[in-house]
Amino acid sequence: MRHVADRAGVSYQTVSRVINDADGVAPATRDRVLAAMRDLNYRPSVAARSLARARTDTIGLVLPFPVDVTFANAHFLQTIGGVDRVVAENDYSLLVSSPNDEDPALSAHRRMVRRRAVDGVIVEAGMGDEGIELLVEAGYPVVAIGHVAVAVPSVQPDDESGAYGAMQHLLALGHRRIALIAGNAPANLAQQARLRGCRRARIDAGLPLDEDLVATGEFSLESGHEAAARLFDRADPPTAVLAFNDAMAIGAMRLLRERGIDVPHEVSVVGFDDTPTASLLTPSLTTVRIFSSELGQRAARTLIGMLHGTKVPPVPAVLPSQLVVRQSTAPARRG
Amino acid sequence: MRHVADRAGVSYQTVSRVINDADGVAPATRDRVLAAMRDLNYRPSVAARSLARARTDTIGLVLPFPVDVTFANAHFLQTIGGVDRVVAENDYSLLVSSPNDEDPALSAHRRMVRRRAVDGVIVEAGMGDEGIELLVEAGYPVVAIGHVAVAVPSVQPDDESGAYGAMQHLLALGHRRIALIAGNAPANLAQQARLRGCRRARIDAGLPLDEDLVATGEFSLESGHEAAARLFDRADPPTAVLAFNDAMAIGAMRLLRERGIDVPHEVSVVGFDDTPTASLLTPSLTTVRIFSSELGQRAARTLIGMLHGTKVPPVPAVLPSQLVVRQSTAPARRG
DNA sequence: TGCGCTAGCGTGAACGGTGACATGAAATCC
DNA sequence: GGATTTCATGTCACCGTTCACGCTAGCGCA
Numbered sequence: 001m002r003h004v005a006d007r008a009g010v011s012y013q014t015v016s017r018v019i020n021d022a023d024g025v026a027p028a029t030r031d032r033v034l035a036a037m038r039d040l041n042y043r044p045s046v047a048a049r050s051l052a053r054a055r056t057d058t059i060g061l062v063l064p065f066p067v068d069v070t071f072a073n074a075h076f077l078q079t080i081g082g083v084d085r086v087v088a089e090n091d092y093s094l095l096v097s098s099p100n101d102e103d104p105a106l107s108a109h110r111r112m113v114r115r116r117a118v119d120g121v122i123v124e125a126g127m128g129d130e131g132i133e134l135l136v137e138a139g140y141p142v143v144a145i146g147h148v149a150v151a152v153p154s155v156q157p158d159d160e161s162g163a164y165g166a167m168q169h170l171l172a173l174g175h176r177r178i179a180l181i182a183g184n185a186p187a188n189l190a191q192q193a194r195l196r197g198c199r200r201a202r203i204d205a206g207l208p209l210d211e212d213l214v215a216t217g218e219f220s221l222e223s224g225h226e227a228a229a230r231l232f233d234r235a236d237p238p239t240a241v242l243a244f245n246d247a248m249a250i251g252a253m254r255l256l257r258e259r260g261i262d263v264p265h266e267v268s269v270v271g272f273d274d275t276p277t278a279s280l281l282t283p284s285l286t287t288v289r290i291f292s293s294e295l296g297q298r299a300a301r302t303l304i305g306m307l308h309g310t311k312v313p314p315v316p317a318v319l320p321s322q323l324v325v326r327q328s329t330a331p332a333r334r335g
Numbered sequence: 336m337r338h339v340a341d342r343a344g345v346s347y348q349t350v351s352r353v354i355n356d357a358d359g360v361a362p363a364t365r366d367r368v369l370a371a372m373r374d375l376n377y378r379p380s381v382a383a384r385s386l387a388r389a390r391t392d393t394i395g396l397v398l399p400f401p402v403d404v405t406f407a408n409a410h411f412l413q414t415i416g417g418v419d420r421v422v423a424e425n426d427y428s429l430l431v432s433s434p435n436d437e438d439p440a441l442s443a444h445r446r447m448v449r450r451r452a453v454d455g456v457i458v459e460a461g462m463g464d465e466g467i468e469l470l471v472e473a474g475y476p477v478v479a480i481g482h483v484a485v486a487v488p489s490v491q492p493d494d495e496s497g498a499y500g501a502m503q504h505l506l507a508l509g510h511r512r513i514a515l516i517a518g519n520a521p522a523n524l525a526q527q528a529r530l531r532g533c534r535r536a537r538i539d540a541g542l543p544l545d546e547d548l549v550a551t552g553e554f555s556l557e558s559g560h561e562a563a564a565r566l567f568d569r570a571d572p573p574t575a576v577l578a579f580n581d582a583m584a585i586g587a588m589r590l591l592r593e594r595g596i597d598v599p600h601e602v603s604v605v606g607f608d609d610t611p612t613a614s615l616l617t618p619s620l621t622t623v624r625i626f627s628s629e630l631g632q633r634a635a636r637t638l639i640g641m642l643h644g645t646k647v648p649p650v651p652a653v654l655p656s657q658l659v660v661r662q663s664t665a666p667a668r669r670g
Numbered sequence: 671t672g673c674g675c676t677a678g679c680g681t682g683a684a685c686g687g688t689g690a691c692a693t694g695a696a697a698t699c700c
Numbered sequence: 701g702g703a704t705t706t707c708a709t710g711t712c713a714c715c716g717t718t719c720a721c722g723c724t725a726g727c728g729c730a
Contacts, residue, residue, distance in 0.1 A: 002686060048386050058452070067418075068416025071415075077403050088446070093432070096419075293403070361679090678726105685716105699703085
């Protein structure tokens with residue numbers, strides 16, 4: 001195939017030079033080569049190139065869940081959107097690997113390791129760190145998105161102060177009985193950070209965290225609905241709900257509407273993530289914005305930097321989060 | 336690297352045989368080789384392998400929009416979920432390419448073509464067929480998901496009879512003034528098929544299609560909301576709405592709720608896609624199920640079949656669609 | 671005993687590029 | 701005007717695998 005190219009032109013290795021537009025090629029020959037390439041509709045083979053150069057210009061992306069469930073989560077959606085954008089800009093390709101049913105925890109990582117087809121890997125945290133260790137052991141540069149315990153560079157939102165701000169906001173509005181709809185994976189570090197933030201805000205206000213007002217869900221709208229049902233079935237229901245993502249907050253709002261409880265005048269609701277729909281609801285949702293897309297972009301940029309030789313210390317880069325106050329929160333009623 | 340392996344064992348090409356578990360290897364040697372591979376923590380190089388075998392065991396996926404917007408659409412989400420599953424099952428990798436801002440129509444295809452890194456490509460239809468032609472010219476096996484005019488194998492839902500069924504259902508309930516919330520790309524073939532279905536149902540009932548009751552949106556919840564606003568601002572609002580996807584139907588329902596119009600007793604609403612949320616709404620949404628995930632699975636299986644040498648004629652495989660009647664439709668009021 | 675067959679393994683040549691170095695011609699220098 | 705530098709191009713080895721052979725030893729069989 002290369003032979004064809006230089007038959008059209010004159011030489012051989014020169015073609016390679018042209019392709020990699022190295023200097024030291026006369027404009028005239030370059031043009032001839034380019035023309036020949038076009039005529040023969042020649043495309044270089046990545047396989048051969050990556051064999052010779054020992055790199056693939058491809059970045060792996062390991063998802064925590066199958067594609068359809070991962071992307072059903074607005075936060076992940078935005079994050080990966082950010083990754084995608086940066087990857088494309090820098091002319092890398094994106095190879096995705098998602099877990100299969102048999103071995104949700106590790107199969108995606110394993111598949112990525114087995115075929116040595118990527119230069120580096122971006123991992124969505126959240127399913128334990130074993131898989132990440134696997135990748136690191138296999139010698140891949142790895143950047144994690146989210147909270148990880150392993151020593152790899154990572155980018156993460158400031159969950160703790162996000163939660164702190166949200167809780168503080170509710171406290172400032174006079175709420176005292178504040179329910180949490182948290183995640184159902186206590187080991188999850190993001191979860192822990194958020195709980196820490198909530199706890200700290202309450203301590204700073206001189207109040208303990210009301211442990212039995214902590215319900216859990218699995219980040220879907222439905223689970224938020226169910227969790228809220230449990231909370232509002234109680235004899236002494238909360239006056240405010242802080243959910244650990246927007247979907248669950250929306251689920252809670254739906255339950256409240258069904259029960260005829262007014263948001264925000266009877267109960268305030270706060271979400272987490274600031275997904276696009278949050279602002280479109282009625283009432284629009286007060287929520288903690290965590291800049292998901294930026295998270296992904298930053299991760300991708302970091303990894304690409306590493307591939308270009310930049311040394312990145314294995315510490316998390318923390319992106320600030322920010323409380324967005326909208327209509328779903330209001331002062332607590334007297335009484 | 337291979338040298339290391341056979342140093343540990345005894346031979347050289349035998350290692351290759353072991354890796355591809357070809358026969359003609361004594362169990363004893365095989366074990367020794369495997370042990371050596373493990374000891375040296377050896378992983379074969381995809382690059383070299385694909386160079387030698389002239390295939391990459393990777394399937395390309397060309398998305399119509401950037402990752403974050405593509406997957407925000409529940410239909411695409413499910414579809415790609417199906418693709419992902421089958422691809423993983425068959426031990427292929429998935430390389431995704433999405434368009435950039437400068438050249439939305441073709442950049443994703445081009446990028447896929449340029450680097451010759453995949454064995455075949457799955458394309459989501461909907462952004463014109465030029466890109467697909469590009470891929471075909473470059474010699475890739477291509478399977479399209481959705482309606483295409485190019486001569487490549489494709490899988491598509493039966494949009495026409497889906498729409499027919501939905502329209503018929505509304506007509507049977509006694510509705511006459513039935514509004515459509517269609518897409519805003521008249522050239523889109525899926526769109527045309529659905530319109531055809533609607534029109535046919537009305538003709539079969541002896542009624543023409545009411546052209547000025549056709550609003551358009553861009554398949555988001557908000558656009559459905561806006562389209563519905565236009566429809567119900569009219570002096571003679573419709574008694575039923577048929578939206579071309581669930582998101583727009585939900586947007587329409589939201590508008591109706593805001594205006595205090597009861598669904599289904601005053602106005603019936605029908606969606607398209609049967610997304611997971613459709614069944615969770617109150618009232619739950621009557622909608623046309625199009626088996627998105629199956630669509631994706633089928634496409635992936637078809638492509639993999641082609642890669643294994645199966646000849647597939649360049650005709651669409653049509654998956655039946657099916658009307659799911661739930662609570663959002665009711666008989667038209669008298670008068 | 672001699673022959674052919676087969677199972678098991680090794681050999682050499684691709685696959686399609688890249689990178690280091692060598693070469694030759696033209697341009698520059700003294 | 702010869703020596704030296706510079707620019708443009710060619711040569712060669714190698715990246716890590718697979719594939720099509722070829723070789724060898726052991727076995728069965730006449």
